[in-house]
Amino acid sequence: AETVRIGLPTKTYWPTTIAETAVRQKLFEKEGIAAELTIYRGGAETFEAMAAGAADVILDATSLVSAGRKKGVNSKVLASAATGYYGWQLMTLSKSTLGVKDLAGKKVAITSAGSGSDLLALWTQQDKKIEFTRVPVGGGGLVPNLLAGNVDAAVVYSPLSFQISRSGEARTILDFSKEVPPNLAAGWIALDKYVQDKPQMVQKTLNALYGALMFMRANKEASVKLITELYEIPAEIAALEYENTIMKLETDGSMDGPKIPEQLQLALDMAKAGGMKDLGPAAEIISTQFKPVPTKF
């Protein structure tokens, strides 16, 4: 069977769980294709890999698609995946008494400048009308620097956010999944060329991925077990991850919906505020060619 190479931004990000479920439930097989999953260092790297022809279908921030078009990388968002930053939280140490408003003039850790966490930090500054210093500390530096007191707060992603709040080390002062207005933050993406050459592959891949999502929704126990195993985390944290991210994902994926252009534009506007330049209109990057038909499990 022909192989689709799926690019994923990080190991412990929900798309990995989805793709992994699709593999384990043999959904790609059922579609008559094979899948090869590759995990990259982050969203930008995943996008680069697609541009380099090392990945066929990726999950990534939609703003990158728009930025990429100006750099000669022609790709489109094929299916909507998430309209919020599920599991992303602004956290401080439990013993700290700081609220969001108190962060003015303080230090807030983000993974890296220009990344999703930076975007959320910038959004916070704008939304709450405060100024703080964003300190890029890398994915591996978020929690250590928070615990060591090098920063006053950190933008933490799931399941890490659930983990440290569960352990009592940190507490949430702002839940981005609730506060950020719905916008098309992430979608499944492919190069125009790949779509043109292999529309069937794209369709089948999307079918399997959304089939996996359906499977997960329908099988909590098996899904939590998978997350536990995959992320090497306790089952209760996995359950939180399941409830707060997987269950929030777009089940339809269609890019035809009436709200899509608007939500996508909102995402691009947020990215622009985060320092991205040269972003075209949302319409440019929408492909309505595919409607995922979840594979039966």
Next chain:
Amino acid sequence: MGGNTMQPLANITPLKPAGAIEVRNVGQVFKTTTQDVVALEDVSLDVKPGRFVVLVGPSGCGKSTLLMMMAGLRQQTSGTITISGAPIPEPDPNRVGVVFQEASLFPWLTAEENVEFPLALRGIAKSDRRTRAQDALKLVGLDGFGKRHPHELSGGMKQRVSIARGLVQDPPVLLMDEPFAALDEQTRMTMGDELLRIWAATGKTVVFVTHSLTEAVYLADEVIVMSPRPGRIVDHLQVPLPRPRTYEMLSGDTFGSLRDRIWRHIRKSA
């Protein structure tokens, strides 16, 4: 040791027999950071095959330099040098062997392995190599020291290993730069006799640099005397003493007068 390494030369040099050395109007100028040093000027010299020629002259007169040029290790600034009838733009161990003024042994090899080195380069079998190296070491009185590394040997011993290395290759021309300088008189004499014996048996041409005038006259068919910088040939003596040489000759008149003649040159130049 046979002269078989000389055979290929027959093809290259049909006119001149193997072992002839011809030095014609040779000069050597060193460019240093401060000034140009004329080390040798217009040196001409003919050595017939099978002769034992000794080169003497004050320190720094260019003896080592002349030897290096004959060995193809340094190119003259002017003039020509031929060995066995052909110029020597590159060192050619089939024509010329060298024993250097400083022992320059390879510190990572044992005495034996150092002596074997030139043989190993020619791909001679290990066992054959070993036998020949041990013979050569025996010749220089270092029997039983084969397994030592250079840093475990005294100054004189190192020099002797270096001589053994020069002898083991058996080329028709042997250039020796003060090979006995670090040796005591007894060893020096024994080795001188040994060298003369090998020379007589193999018919090699030997060019030998020494500072000992006694040694010069004792060993040589001809003695060439050089002047201080810029080095020139100021005298070329034939030594009419019969072979084999004996220690009794040292006190003879012929010996004394030859020695004196050289001595006067050296003295004048100082």
Next chain:
Amino acid sequence: MGGNTMQPLANITPLKPAGAIEVRNVGQVFKTTTQDVVALEDVSLDVKPGRFVVLVGPSGCGKSTLLMMMAGLRQQTSGTITISGAPIPEPDPNRVGVVFQEASLFPWLTAEENVEFPLALRGIAKSDRRTRAQDALKLVGLDGFGKRHPHELSGGMKQRVSIARGLVQDPPVLLMDEPFAALDEQTRMTMGDELLRIWAATGKTVVFVTHSLTEAVYLADEVIVMSPRPGRIVDHLQVPLPRPRTYEMLSGDTFGSLRDRIWRHIRKSA
């Protein structure tokens, strides 16, 4: 050159005058990878201050080793050595200076700077250093070569720079390991006379290793003859020839018989 560097010694050694050397039952064993080498065995020796002592013996008998121990550069395996009355566990340039068998010049320094080196170590002012270095170079006949680097000098010239470096330090005891080996006879004689002159003027104690028996007798107050490995002292001769020595003495009877006596030792041992 004054003896002012000797003054601090007065405090350390009230009993023995500066320059005395005492070697008592000294032995030296080298451990090599293959076996243990007994280089020296039970060597005892007394050198009175201001004496000129020459050490002779076959190659590899341990002369350099003995010198190294006297210089504090190597520790004996057994026995004791005192210099100016005190043991010498570490080299002490105020008591002992060394001229090595191999020139061992610093290749990155010019001849002049090499000679200045020991003075620079003691923090002597630049201009003073330069004058003294130039004097020393003149003494060894290398006037005008001060700016050359060692690789631009001939073998003999390097050795002379090394001698100049030994002399410039001006310690009460000077140890010289075959310093003239690379020199031509004329230079050798001139330098021998020069050395004797300096010695007579400064009252230094000199221990001098050579392979030339003529040189040994010509220079020495006493000649010490060593046997081959394991090195032992087999003879200790007083040379009764008057000072200053002249070339005429070389043909005298006293000279001849002393030379012969040493020669017989060396010959026997070979």
Next chain:
Amino acid sequence: MSAATLRRLIVISLIALWEILPRAGFIPELFLPSLSSTLAAGWNEAGEYGHALAVTLYEVAISMAFACGGGILFGAVVGSLPRPRILIMPMVSSLYAVPLVILYPVFTVWLGIGSESKIAFASIYGFLPTMLATAAGIQTIDPQLLLAARSMGATLSQRLVRVIIPAAIPTVLSGLRVGGALVIVGVVVSEMLISSAGIGYLISRYRTILDSPHVFAGVLLVLAMAIAFNAAIKWIERKAAIWQTGTRAGQSAEETVPAALQPAT
């Protein structure tokens, strides 16, 4: 053609390719923007880059002092004392064998996220090759020279400064080359990983938002630093050439070496 001409030709053609390949569409701009757009991007944000360069240079300078100065000194001491050498060297080179980059994010916990952590990281990164090269160079010194110095009563520090270091100069210089280059790499990489200032920071920030012209403007600055460092080393090398006359490095530094001294190859 002279070597310098050929080298210049190579450099010029590389520069030309940098302009042509992206323009002709052989390489997507995302991976390599054309030189002109890179320069334009850099020019437009000149202030930002200038500030970043100042930060990076400051970190490089301090790390350089630690890494090279410390590396040479430490290497010389350890290399010339047999006991510490046997004891310490294996441990030091083993320590160096640990790929520290992985732990860098954790390091920042103790060293903070400012310049200190970059300086610490780059210093370690550059220190070890300098030290190892120095120590190795010292082991190849002719022992006779040390013996001679010892006989003249040279103290340990005098032996170090006057014999060991000059004799080890060629090796030390190459250690310095490697160590210095690694300092630059170390500073930039650690800035790329975690920081809020410096060229590395700019590079990684612009990369995250796929702004390749600005990324390469940063890369260009790193290249400029490398060129400057190279020039500095050349200068030192020329100054030290006279010291190296005994080695082959010195021989080739001299213009006057006759052809015969050149090895056969």
Next chain:
Amino acid sequence: MRSGLGVKAARIAIVVALFAIWEILSRTGIVNPRLLPSASDTLATLGDLLQRASVRKDLAVTASEVVTAFALAVPVGALIGFLIAENRYFAEVAKPLLFFAFSIPKSIFLPMFILVFGVGFAQKVGFGFFSTIFIVIMSTTTAVESVKVEHLTVARSYGATPMQTAFRVYLPSMLPVLLEALRISMIFNLTGVILAEMYASRDGIGHQIATWGENFQMKQLLAGVVMIAAIAIAFNELVRWVETRCSHWRT
């Protein structure tokens, strides 16, 4: 080298002491044990990880990449380094360029490797090679320059061919410097491969370590680092062993 038991004991003592300090720092809470899990915990986790088939497979993958990259980079780099040291013209052309290339942070080029090799074995090996070759070239050049002229003259006078000169004079003279270079090169190589794995990968130990780091799994992260360090140190010791075997002739 008669370093003797004393030195070995001292070395072991230092290592044990380091682990003890680590253990104490963590146990007494001088350092937050969440940030620095104790040595014993880390070692236990390490044992645990080594039990896992997936980790062993990751190790095998990384090892094969590292070995391949090294096997390619060292001979190629040594050859180029040798040519540069021997050929003045080539040296003048290439040396500044190579040195220049060396001073650029290589990770900037990671995307290019994906562009050329895709994601997988070739890309890791390619980047490992690229990270290593410059240091090999530069070290070889230095090593060649440390060869004594007299020794070359002797070999030349015996008519040694370039090959013979290379193997019989250059190699033994250069060995101490070269082995040192080999050591440093291996570190560059290992770091290169791991960085490439961290950047984009399906497997390999670098990939695992990146994940542990991002998820604040300090025990696993430290265990992984200890594991890689152990491998690197083992290699280091191997080189040292070769070194002592080959340099017995030194005083």
